Amino acid sequence: MVDKTNGSTTGTAAADDRETVADKTIADKTVADMTVGIVGLGLIGGSLARRLAARGLHVIAWNHRDHPYAQAEADGIRCVASLAQLAAAKPRVIVLCNPLKAMPAILAELKPVLDPAATTLTDVGSVKGMVREQVEAAGLGECYVGAHPMAGNELSGWQAADPALYDDALWAVTVRDDTSYERFRDVANLIVSGAGNRIIVLDDTVHDQAAALISHMPHVVATALINQLVDDPNRNIAAALAAGSWRDMTRVALTDPNRTRAMVDEDAANVESLLRAMAGRLTAVADALRDGDDGAMTRFFADGQPFRDYKMMQRSDDVRYEERDVAFDPSHWQTELLASARRGEHVIGFAGDHAVCVQVRSAV
């Protein structure tokens, strides 16, 4: 079973429990002597570096500007002047926390200095297929395991960095059929034992489709809603009548449209397909309203019930997640861990060489 000292096995979502995680020094031998390299000390990278250092890992970091270095050093983070110095320290894992647009340049700079035998490369990018292509293009594909932490807020930069940003966080870890199990395990251990977080193991395609479903496509829908209002001759009347439902459904359309567009462009094929599916659903309801099709309307309003039930369960005050150990065949660990994720299981630790301990967290 998982090491109970890592703080993520409580099974409750209570804030009290979570708040102790960030500053807890871990005893887990698998990561206590691990050196982790962090590229980019912004909100995401800075928060991770501070959390890992606070929990007892050796953290070495590089940032494109050195303004956070004094504070980072005070937090126990060793800061270096170049990516070459970072790579020379031979960290077990380097986490690329730089902006996606800087990825090709940083990978090109790392390629000649990184020792693939010593270091595994991972990242925190919100799309996984595109990052893997860039890593492959840089000739670093063999070292790479993808990652995407579900953490963030509306702030940015080192000044906003906070170890608690990762409290109770879930990470998607993305692998391929040819991903080395040892490299995967190093990244997974860094997250579950090092950061005290949960993981689900996916492939790039499943990750990017799911991200399109729950974020990229809905951003387009929200934008289409405000466009619909602006195009209406009675838009000032509609704006006057707008209340909570409109406010919530259009909130994400109010953020920087260029950032939204970049996110959509990076996941274009998945967003395209989901937009067509949504257009089909809306047209089907329109047809049912035109035809007075009671059966179709009843089904439309019933189909989502499993999600309503799931949210109701999540909101209950004393939600407790079932925990179990899941053994997997070492020769098919990727597909078996993906199947576990499909069951709504989140990995909170390893239970031997080829078994994980999971919580059933998102079974809709």
Added chain:
Amino acid sequence: MVDKTNGSTTGTAAADDRETVADKTIADKTVADMTVGIVGLGLIGGSLARRLAARGLHVIAWNHRDHPYAQAEADGIRCVASLAQLAAAKPRVIVLCNPLKAMPAILAELKPVLDPAATTLTDVGSVKGMVREQVEAAGLGECYVGAHPMAGNELSGWQAADPALYDDALWAVTVRDDTSYERFRDVANLIVSGAGNRIIVLDDTVHDQAAALISHMPHVVATALINQLVDDPNRNIAAALAAGSWRDMTRVALTDPNRTRAMVDEDAANVESLLRAMAGRLTAVADALRDGDDGAMTRFFADGQPFRDYKMMQRSDDVRYEERDVAFDPSHWQTELLASARRGEHVIGFAGDHAVCVQVRSAV
């Protein structure tokens, strides 16, 4: 100009200002001696009755059950045992605050006892075309002026009734070409001077289209989103990755689907048309993504900018709304007040017989 004592002319949205409105006894002679009948002492009707009584109006009420009567009487609301007694008191305005499904039965009961020469009928229903049809069917069309207050919360019933529910509220008042100006003015005065609220003057069609745009259609879109997730083979993974954008865009899909369906059915033609328009917008973005149509994508993310700018302005700390007097031709008061609403002007009082004082509140 409007009577400055009615509390709604401050021009700011500051909570400090609003909180004083509910309990303020009004001096406005146009409504101080007005008797108002309230049918239904639930959240909406109970809050209105308490607010009007607190502000010095004579309020008489009937409820289908008498459990709130003791508390209501203590609040200065005269409670009666039947609709016949309510009508016999000849209130200047009766506000129908009963559930929409009870409307036909209540109208049928009112018809033989209501004195059309003494009383104007209004309501608080969230759809206006259907209510007017019911009022017409009951033979009470000549007495009727529609109304829909933008007030409410997730609660219901007399126990949740709170005069502050109407703080800074906007009401849509719906009229037809044959609506009596005197009846309109009684209802409008009840709202602006009696309740201390704002109004926009609409016709039923414009109201129901706008309500479909900002509420009924988005509820269908939110429902389609959760259906899309539930239908996905990777739904548990998508649910795991879901964050703030998904939560906000699907919140209204979690409420009672039967209530949502009833709302959609009551405004079916408008919802149908808007769903087709939205399906067209989503398909156009899908096509642009497929074709790499940079121009179309740029336009899509730019089209809603006036709404973003409007929300930004609204959120500023010291938002002040321009006030002006708007005179109108008595023979075309309906269309001229509708034109005022289209300019984003909200009526806060009368300025003579044929002019209103407005605040420019929702100019997108």
